[in-house]
Amino acid sequence: MPEDHFLGTGMKFPPQINPATGRFMVSSEEESVKESVYLILMTQKTERFLRPEFGSDLMSYTFMDINVTSVNMMTRSLTEQILSNEPRIQSVSVTTDEHIRDGCLLVNIDYVIKGRRTGDRLTVPFYLNVSPEEEAYEPEQYEADE
16 A cells, blocks of 8 residues: 555554564554554653653643543643644544543544544543552443443
């Protein structure tokens, strides 16, 4: 696929080793973009000395009161930071779902890769004032009650 050449190939995040070859595993195309968005979210701004503008301020919202204003500030900030740090994405929509579980805010990131008509979604649990034992992300806990 020559039109997908700009998506690139790189080391998988988090780094993993292929047990058969002993080499680092790589990701490419859409998987590489998804891992890059996750890396942007999990990197605190100014954490990288040579690229202080890289990353997001997601962790700065940890102890804020969860109200409409702070959630809107967070979603707008994340949208701007993803668009400025990931050049392969053309549009981003960040939404939240806070009605799943007390102390957890699900951040849903829908994005469209440049030159594509379909998008992808990344959902990240954001824990508010919880102990480290409660931070274990288990997808079955977040299924909507029907």
